[in-house]
Amino acid sequence: MRKIVSILVFALGISAFAKDAMLLNRIGPSQSELYIANADGSGEHKVLSTSGGFDYHASFSADGKWIVFTSERNGFGQADIYRVHPDGSGLERLTDSPFLDDEASLSPDGSQLAFVSTRETWRPNVWILDLKTKKLSNLTGAKDIQGDPMKPDGFYRPQWSPDGKWVTFTSDRNTDWKGHDDNSGWEHLQELSIYILHPDGTGFKRITGPGIDSTSPRFTPDGKKILYAEMPVAVSWLARVDQLSKLPFAVSQIVSVNLVTGKRDEYTSGLGLKLAPQILPGGIIGFTTKSAQVSGVAYAKTGPAKFPTNLRSPSWSPDGKQVVYEKIDNLPRPQYQPLYSWDAKYDYFYGDVFPSFSKDGLLVVTSKDTDSSIAVMKKDGTDKHVVFKAETNCKSNENGPCGDMTGVGFAPSWSPDGQWIVFGFGGYLRMRNTSVAKLMLVKRDGTGLTELTSGTPNTGFPSFSPDGKEVVFRSWGPNEDGLRIMNIETKEIRVLTDQLDNVPGWSVKNRIVFTRKSADNNFDIYTINPDGSDLKRMTDFPSSDAHAVWSYDGTRIMWDSGEYGFKDEAQLYDNSFQPYGQLWVMNADGSGKRPITDSHWEDSMPAYVPPNAQ
Secondary structure, eight states: OHHHHHHHHHTOOOOSSOOEEEEEEEESOSEEEEEEEETTSOSOEESSSSOOSOEEEEEEOTTSSOEEEEEOTTSTTOOEEEEEOTTSOOOEEOOOOSSOEEEEEEOTTSSEEEEEEOTTTSSOEEEEEETTTOOEEETTOSTTTSOOTTSOOOEEEEEEOTTSSOEEEEEOTTOOOOBHHHHTSSSBOOOOEEEEEOTTSOOOEEOSOSSSEEEEEEEOTTSSEEEEEEEOTTHHHHTTSHHHHTSTTOOOEEEEEETTTOOEEEOOOSSSEEEEEEEOGGGOEEEEEEETTEEEEEETTTEEOOOOTTEEEEEEOTTSSEEEEEEEEOSOOOTTOEEOOSSTTEEEEEOOEEEEEOTTSOEEEEOTTTTSOEEEEOTTSTTOEEEEOSSOOTTTOTTSOOTTOOOEEEEEEEOTTSSEEEEEEEOOGGGTTTSOEEEEEEETTSOOOEESSOSSSEEEEEEEOTTSSEEEEEEESTTOOEEEEEETTTOOEEESOOSSEEEEEEOTTSOEEEEEEOTTSOEEEEEEOTTSOOOEEOOOOSSOEEEEEEOTTSSEEEEEEOTTOOSSOGGGSSSOSOTTOEEEEEETTSOSOEEOOOOSSEEEEEEEEOTTOO
16 A cells, blocks of 8 residues: 555646755766767767757667667656657657656567666566557566565566567566675675566566676577676676776676577676677677776777767667767766656755755755865855865864864754754765764854864764754764764763664654664664664665655654665666665654655755755
């Protein structure tokens, strides 16, 4: 019943009443535009002469007369499928849904479209659209194809066989929610296998086995083999994080499997990530390479070609003479840039991380989009001023004492009277085991900087009590894990919890929300009273639920959930730690859980904007 109600709310669309606002952060490109070039990289030009959208994941039709692609031109985050002729004429919208539609492929005769969609189930499935009748069918929705709903269960990257009798795709169905680095990391791995299926839903067959990642399959021109990229499952984590994708063990190869004999052939060797292969006339194999923010085009026999380093998702024309791709920009989005809203009651806007509003409506954030300093501004980013400069030391910091530390400013929180900001300063996330971090207090004008903790153990993610007399925060270190509460005046600290708890938030109704890591490496949302009583578990799905925050009135909790899994093959993302991240909301008592975003990207760090926001 929860799923049915949430889908109805999600799809209501425009409402008659005035909307409130919500901020959220999005990890993904800020611009994306389609280009065509010759196979050697020469003659590059835009597909569409006028920029009207945010376009990606393009591919040619079998006759070369169309290019199908994903576009967010209806609003950043909301993806539908379009097609256009290679000369930029005949632009046509093929799907129209508030849910995610992506990764499209036209059948060889051009009559049907296979694509990935989250409609009906929230999870990505392969759907078929009849372009003449507009009839839709969920190709992977049958019970004998669907996996365990408590595990990953997504279907990705569909491609047709040359005779149109089969569709191949990847899926992580019936795999486990497993963290990287032997399940010690909280970000999930993705284990993908290749499957085939007739367009009528019969003949479901697994092609590649478990324990290895097989990605982005395509039939060879004779239909006898499937070409794909293969890599260890651990690479699904390394490939999507910039600095890790450059490591020598972030390696994949281009291989094929014969559908009759099972014979496996390997076409590449050596270091580096090689992804999304396609066999071209003459047996030439083209693919994309990836290292941090640098991507390129290469050929199995002749090596790399001269293409721009910011291209993504290359796809070749049937004659192999042209390649279409998107060129992206990863520059920060503007503060308060309008985004597509999936909630009829709210307008969505982009915002920097760890947003918090003061009593009089000023916004404080961690300026991740610049240097992770602490900055105060109006909600739209105007009148911005830095109150604490990160990556600094005493000699360069004019705001007050900070010792010899350097680091980032994380998770600022306003005092109830709006005069003070408490935040963490030092090394966090993957740096927390080797770096010190402490709590700092500063006035809203940047003066009066004061240390609250010494830096050992690593402390951070503070939040003020409703009366402003205390701060709850996270402690990390040997025999020091858990949540602590400090009296601001006396500096006396008491233990609230002694487990692997993080990111606490103190509501105006005097209740604390936080994230807890369990022994099986699952993360869930809990709430507790400040005296340690009435501990309640608010989520219990086997994937990660984390980073919970209160609404400004303390009536609702928003958080990031991985319940519906990855929206695409993990290896194809850029510097996205949790690309399955989807924002949810629930009432303060845990009722009314529902998703409130459904983009292709990692959405996080929400904040409802109070009515008095400046």
